[in-house]
Amino acid sequence: MLRLHNTLTRTVEPLRPLQPGAVAMYSCGPTVYRPVHIGNLRSFLLGDLIRRVLVWGGLSVRQVMNITDVGHMTDEVYDRGEDKMLLAAADEGLTPAEIAAKYEAAFHRDSGRLGILPADVYPRASEHIGQMIDLIGRLIERGHAYVDDGTVYYDVTTFDGYGQLSRNSLDQLRAGHRLEAVDHHKRHPADFILWKAAGPRRVVRYDSPWGEGYPGWHIECSAMSIAYLGERFDIHTGGVDLAFPHHEDEIAQSEGALGHQVVTTWVHGDHLLFSGQKMAKSSGNVWTLDRLEEEGHQPLDFRYLCLTSRYRRQLRFSPDALAAAGKARARLGARLAEWGDPAAALQSPAAKKWDERFRDAVLDDLDFPRAITVLWGLVDDDSVASAERAALVGDWDRVLGLGLGDAARAAVPPAEEELPAGAADLLAARQAAREQRDWAESDRLRDELDALSVEVSDTRDGTTWRLR
Numbered sequence: 272m273l274r275l276h277n278t279l280t281r282t283v284e285p286l287r288p289l290q291p292g293a294v295a296m297y298s299c300g301p302t303v304y305r306p307v308h309i310g311n312l313r314s315f316l317l318g319d320l321i322r323r324v325l326v327w328g329g330l331s332v333r334q335v336m337n338i339t340d341v342g343h344m345t346d347e348v349y350d351r352g353e354d355k356m357l358l359a360a361a362d363e364g365l366t367p368a369e370i371a372a373k374y375e376a377a378f379h380r381d382s383g384r385l386g387i388l389p390a391d392v393y394p395r396a397s398e399h400i401g402q403m404i405d406l407i408g409r410l411i412e413r414g415h416a417y418v419d420d421g422t423v424y425y426d427v428t429t430f431d432g433y434g435q436l437s438r439n440s441l442d443q444l445r446a447g448h449r450l451e452a453v454d455h456h457k458r459h460p461a462d463f464i465l466w467k468a469a470g471p472r473r474v475v476r477y478d479s480p481w482g483e484g485y486p487g488w489h490i491e492c493s494a495m496s497i498a499y500l501g502e503r504f505d506i507h508t509g510g511v512d513l514a515f516p517h518h519e520d521e522i523a524q525s526e527g528a529l530g531h532q533v534v535t536t537w538v539h540g541d542h543l544l545f546s547g548q549k550m551a552k553s554s555g556n557v558w559t560l561d562r563l564e565e566e567g568h569q570p571l572d573f574r575y576l577c578l579t580s581r582y583r584r585q586l587r588f589s590p591d592a593l594a595a596a597g598k599a600r601a602r603l604g605a606r607l608a609e610w611g612d613p614a615a616a617l618q619s620p621a622a623k624k625w626d627e628r629f630r631d632a633v634l635d636d637l638d639f640p641r642a643i644t645v646l647w648g649l650v651d652d653d654s655v656a657s658a659e660r661a662a663l664v665g666d667w668d669r670v671l672g673l674g675l676g677d678a679a680r681a682a683v684p685p686a687e688e689e690l691p692a693g694a695a696d697l698l699a700a701r702q703a704a705r706e707q708r709d710w711a712e713s714d715r716l717r718d719e720l721d722a723l724s725v726e727v728s729d730t731r732d733g734t735t736w737r738l739r
């Protein structure tokens with residue numbers, strides 16, 4: 272069974288679906304007023320990888336991803352008091368609804384180009400205002416929320432577990448807010464808005480029992496996850512920057528309203544760094560898939576690059592790293608093209624052993640860097656019949672999603688370089704030694720290869736060689 276790091280418990284735990292054989296997962300989706308950048312896409316990829324691993328393992332998965340569209344207050348609105356959706360609409364000469372439709376379509380296109388399989392449902396926030404109002408009403412009834420001048424606040428002191436996900440205490444949060452201009456309607460500085468009274472200039476507004484206004488961002492995910500996945504579900508994914516306050520607040524809302532735990536496992540993916548900084552629109556260092564293609568790369572090269580880093584670690588993005596990923600993917604395709612048709616079944620113990628190693632890696636909290644090493648180990652293991660290698664790589668690509676079948680068809684003819692007799696065996700032995708972390712043996716084999724004029728170099732994508 273898949274083991275995942277649960278932010279709630281800070282441990283890697285075996286996933287035990289609430290319903291045997293079926294997993295329900297919610298993934299925080301995009302705010303659709305601009306193109307998503309590749310840092311956002313790395314977050315969305317996390318949900319895709321979890322889902323692919325589970326389906327590959329024979330489970331069924333129901334995945335829901337929200338679309339934050341018009342009439343919503345996102346974090347950015349809290350920060351600056353302006354609605355980015357409306358600003359974008361004014362900038363582009365479109366209505367807010369047209370902006371949302373345009374960037375929602377762009378988001379689906381980007382996801383597809385990155386090999387992200389579509390979720391089962393993409394609920395739009397603007398179409399679930401009723402469910403949000405119901406949930407807010409329930410929170411007021413249960414004493415978790417209060418109304419002040421048409422705005423509804425969540426009272427964080429009424430929820431015992433507040434801060435558990437992000438390891439914050441209410442005292443720490445109070446101290447953290449000390450330097451800010453705190454909304455004096457709040458009873459505690461960490462209280463957050465569930466429903467905001469619409470000011471006179473607010474264009475998109477809805478009727479509610481508390482007057483005209485619009486919902487907070489956090490309530491959207493509570494309302495829509497419960498609506499589509501039920502009152503308890505297995506996995507919730509998102510970027511690490513969503514853990515606080517977004518997910519902390521979501522727990523307080525959902526569990527406050529229902530009186531029990533809702534999400535079992537919270538999985539967070541870390542940032543993508545570019546020139547040492549988190550990729551963010553505000554810092555101006557944004558790469559989109561369009562830009563990536565304009566600069567001569569393929570979107571799936573970026574997917575390969577993502578797989579070379581654990582999801583809980585920061586990924587350092589650079590054009591060079593992307594180019595190296597592209598080369599590695601092309602080389603995989605070229606090898607696959609050499610092998611011909613895949614075997615119908617695995618026969619040899621060696622092939623089964625490789626399959627086991629791959630499975631162990633991906634089930635171990637999505638250790639894709641290790642899985643990629645295993646992939647290269649298999650590719651270069653000439654003791655396994657080509658047809659078996661082709662079968663394994665084809666099957667593994669259901670999880671990797673690298674489009675290797677297509678890459679194989681597109682592959683240029685393999686280089687004319689031929690390895691001298693015995694060198695292939697030495698390379699395989701060296702790969703095995705490296706996997707055993709037997710560096711002395713690995714160095715010794717490198718010298719032997721060197722004597723045959725085969726120059727070996729080790730990269731993060733595996734070992735490559737060339738003839739001198």
Ligand SMILES: [Zn+2]
Binds near residue numbers: 299300492517
């Ligand atoms: Zn969310």
